[in-house]
Amino acid sequence: MPQEYERFIRNIKTLTGIDLALYKEGQMKRRLTSLYEKRGYHSFREYYKDIQINPEVLNEFLDRMTINVSEFYRNAKRWEVLERKILPGLLVSKKS
Structure with missing residues:
Protein backbone atom coordinates (compact mmCIF):
# COMPACT_ATOMS: atom_id res chain seq x y z
CA MET A 1 0.00 0.00 0.00
CA PRO A 2 2.82 2.53 0.63
CA GLN A 3 3.94 2.21 -3.00
CA GLU A 4 0.36 2.60 -4.19
CA TYR A 5 -0.03 5.81 -2.18
CA GLU A 6 3.29 7.16 -3.48
CA ARG A 7 2.24 6.41 -7.06
CA PHE A 8 -1.10 8.11 -6.38
CA ILE A 9 0.51 11.32 -5.13
CA ARG A 10 2.95 11.36 -8.09
CA ASN A 11 0.06 10.89 -10.52
CA ILE A 12 -1.99 13.61 -8.83
CA LYS A 13 0.94 16.02 -9.05
CA THR A 14 1.31 15.28 -12.75
CA LEU A 15 -2.42 15.63 -13.38
CA THR A 16 -3.20 18.66 -11.21
CA GLY A 17 0.08 20.23 -10.13
CA ILE A 18 -0.87 19.67 -6.49
CA ASP A 19 1.97 18.11 -4.48
CA LEU A 20 0.33 16.03 -1.76
CA ALA A 21 3.80 14.94 -0.59
CA HIS A 42 -11.05 0.01 -2.43
CA SER A 43 -7.64 1.42 -3.35
CA PHE A 44 -5.75 4.53 -4.39
CA ARG A 45 -5.26 2.91 -7.81
CA GLU A 46 -9.02 2.50 -8.33
CA TYR A 47 -9.68 6.01 -7.13
CA TYR A 48 -7.06 7.57 -9.39
CA LYS A 49 -8.39 5.71 -12.44
CA ASP A 50 -11.78 7.32 -11.90
CA ILE A 51 -10.30 10.74 -11.14
CA GLN A 52 -8.74 10.62 -14.61
CA ILE A 53 -11.96 9.91 -16.46
CA ASN A 54 -14.73 11.32 -14.29
CA PRO A 55 -14.80 15.14 -13.96
CA GLU A 56 -17.23 14.90 -11.02
CA VAL A 57 -14.79 12.75 -9.04
CA LEU A 58 -11.87 15.03 -9.96
CA ASN A 59 -13.79 18.13 -8.88
CA GLU A 60 -14.81 16.53 -5.60
CA PHE A 61 -11.18 15.59 -4.99
CA LEU A 62 -10.01 19.15 -5.74
CA ASP A 63 -12.69 20.66 -3.51
CA ARG A 64 -11.74 18.43 -0.60
CA MET A 65 -7.97 18.69 -1.00
CA THR A 66 -7.56 22.39 -1.67
CA ILE A 67 -8.58 25.59 -0.02
CA ASN A 68 -9.41 28.67 -2.00
CA VAL A 69 -7.35 31.53 -0.68
CA SER A 70 -7.73 34.93 -2.15
CA GLU A 71 -4.46 36.82 -2.00
CA PHE A 72 -6.36 40.03 -2.73
CA TYR A 73 -7.87 40.18 0.74
CA ARG A 74 -4.63 39.21 2.47
CA ASN A 75 -2.28 41.51 0.59
CA ALA A 76 -2.10 45.13 1.78
CA LYS A 77 -0.54 46.28 -1.50
CA ARG A 78 -3.68 45.21 -3.37
CA TRP A 79 -5.77 47.42 -1.11
CA GLU A 80 -3.39 50.33 -1.75
CA VAL A 81 -3.77 49.90 -5.51
CA LEU A 82 -7.53 49.80 -5.09
CA GLU A 83 -7.52 52.89 -2.88
CA ARG A 84 -5.01 54.99 -4.81
CA LYS A 85 -5.57 54.01 -8.44
CA ILE A 86 -8.81 52.19 -9.10
CA LEU A 87 -11.30 53.97 -6.83
CA PRO A 88 -10.16 57.51 -7.74
CA GLY A 89 -10.46 56.62 -11.41
CA LEU A 90 -13.95 55.27 -10.87
CA LEU A 91 -15.00 58.38 -8.94
CA VAL A 92 -13.67 60.71 -11.66
CA SER A 93 -15.48 58.82 -14.41
CA LYS A 94 -18.69 58.77 -12.37
CA LYS A 95 -18.62 62.58 -11.96
CA SER A 96 -18.38 63.08 -15.75
Missing part, protein backbone atom coordinates in the same frame (compact mmCIF):
# COMPACT_ATOMS: atom_id res chain seq x y z
CA LEU A 22 4.12 18.36 1.07
CA TYR A 23 1.51 17.37 3.66
CA LYS A 24 1.75 15.00 6.61
CA GLU A 25 1.49 11.55 5.09
CA GLY A 26 -0.65 9.94 7.80
CA GLN A 27 -3.16 12.75 7.84
CA MET A 28 -3.34 12.93 4.03
CA LYS A 29 -3.76 9.15 3.71
CA ARG A 30 -6.64 9.16 6.22
CA ARG A 31 -8.32 12.03 4.43
CA LEU A 32 -7.93 10.44 1.00
CA THR A 33 -8.93 6.98 2.20
CA SER A 34 -12.07 8.42 3.75
CA LEU A 35 -12.84 10.23 0.52
CA TYR A 36 -12.37 7.25 -1.77
CA GLU A 37 -14.14 4.80 0.55
CA LYS A 38 -17.13 7.15 0.65
CA ARG A 39 -17.41 6.65 -3.11
CA GLY A 40 -16.98 2.87 -2.88
CA TYR A 41 -13.37 2.52 -4.08
Whole structure:
Protein backbone atom coordinates (compact mmCIF):
# COMPACT_ATOMS: atom_id res chain seq x y z
CA MET A 1 0.00 0.00 0.00
CA PRO A 2 2.82 2.53 0.63
CA GLN A 3 3.94 2.21 -3.00
CA GLU A 4 0.36 2.60 -4.19
CA TYR A 5 -0.03 5.81 -2.18
CA GLU A 6 3.29 7.16 -3.48
CA ARG A 7 2.24 6.41 -7.06
CA PHE A 8 -1.10 8.11 -6.38
CA ILE A 9 0.51 11.32 -5.13
CA ARG A 10 2.95 11.36 -8.09
CA ASN A 11 0.06 10.89 -10.52
CA ILE A 12 -1.99 13.61 -8.83
CA LYS A 13 0.94 16.02 -9.05
CA THR A 14 1.31 15.28 -12.75
CA LEU A 15 -2.42 15.63 -13.38
CA THR A 16 -3.20 18.66 -11.21
CA GLY A 17 0.08 20.23 -10.13
CA ILE A 18 -0.87 19.67 -6.49
CA ASP A 19 1.97 18.11 -4.48
CA LEU A 20 0.33 16.03 -1.76
CA ALA A 21 3.80 14.94 -0.59
CA LEU A 22 4.12 18.36 1.07
CA TYR A 23 1.51 17.37 3.66
CA LYS A 24 1.75 15.00 6.61
CA GLU A 25 1.49 11.55 5.09
CA GLY A 26 -0.65 9.94 7.80
CA GLN A 27 -3.16 12.75 7.84
CA MET A 28 -3.34 12.93 4.03
CA LYS A 29 -3.76 9.15 3.71
CA ARG A 30 -6.64 9.16 6.22
CA ARG A 31 -8.32 12.03 4.43
CA LEU A 32 -7.93 10.44 1.00
CA THR A 33 -8.93 6.98 2.20
CA SER A 34 -12.07 8.42 3.75
CA LEU A 35 -12.84 10.23 0.52
CA TYR A 36 -12.37 7.25 -1.77
CA GLU A 37 -14.14 4.80 0.55
CA LYS A 38 -17.13 7.15 0.65
CA ARG A 39 -17.41 6.65 -3.11
CA GLY A 40 -16.98 2.87 -2.88
CA TYR A 41 -13.37 2.52 -4.08
CA HIS A 42 -11.05 0.01 -2.43
CA SER A 43 -7.64 1.42 -3.35
CA PHE A 44 -5.75 4.53 -4.39
CA ARG A 45 -5.26 2.91 -7.81
CA GLU A 46 -9.02 2.50 -8.33
CA TYR A 47 -9.68 6.01 -7.13
CA TYR A 48 -7.06 7.57 -9.39
CA LYS A 49 -8.39 5.71 -12.44
CA ASP A 50 -11.78 7.32 -11.90
CA ILE A 51 -10.30 10.74 -11.14
CA GLN A 52 -8.74 10.62 -14.61
CA ILE A 53 -11.96 9.91 -16.46
CA ASN A 54 -14.73 11.32 -14.29
CA PRO A 55 -14.80 15.14 -13.96
CA GLU A 56 -17.23 14.90 -11.02
CA VAL A 57 -14.79 12.75 -9.04
CA LEU A 58 -11.87 15.03 -9.96
CA ASN A 59 -13.79 18.13 -8.88
CA GLU A 60 -14.81 16.53 -5.60
CA PHE A 61 -11.18 15.59 -4.99
CA LEU A 62 -10.01 19.15 -5.74
CA ASP A 63 -12.69 20.66 -3.51
CA ARG A 64 -11.74 18.43 -0.60
CA MET A 65 -7.97 18.69 -1.00
CA THR A 66 -7.56 22.39 -1.67
CA ILE A 67 -8.58 25.59 -0.02
CA ASN A 68 -9.41 28.67 -2.00
CA VAL A 69 -7.35 31.53 -0.68
CA SER A 70 -7.73 34.93 -2.15
CA GLU A 71 -4.46 36.82 -2.00
CA PHE A 72 -6.36 40.03 -2.73
CA TYR A 73 -7.87 40.18 0.74
CA ARG A 74 -4.63 39.21 2.47
CA ASN A 75 -2.28 41.51 0.59
CA ALA A 76 -2.10 45.13 1.78
CA LYS A 77 -0.54 46.28 -1.50
CA ARG A 78 -3.68 45.21 -3.37
CA TRP A 79 -5.77 47.42 -1.11
CA GLU A 80 -3.39 50.33 -1.75
CA VAL A 81 -3.77 49.90 -5.51
CA LEU A 82 -7.53 49.80 -5.09
CA GLU A 83 -7.52 52.89 -2.88
CA ARG A 84 -5.01 54.99 -4.81
CA LYS A 85 -5.57 54.01 -8.44
CA ILE A 86 -8.81 52.19 -9.10
CA LEU A 87 -11.30 53.97 -6.83
CA PRO A 88 -10.16 57.51 -7.74
CA GLY A 89 -10.46 56.62 -11.41
CA LEU A 90 -13.95 55.27 -10.87
CA LEU A 91 -15.00 58.38 -8.94
CA VAL A 92 -13.67 60.71 -11.66
CA SER A 93 -15.48 58.82 -14.41
CA LYS A 94 -18.69 58.77 -12.37
CA LYS A 95 -18.62 62.58 -11.96
CA SER A 96 -18.38 63.08 -15.75
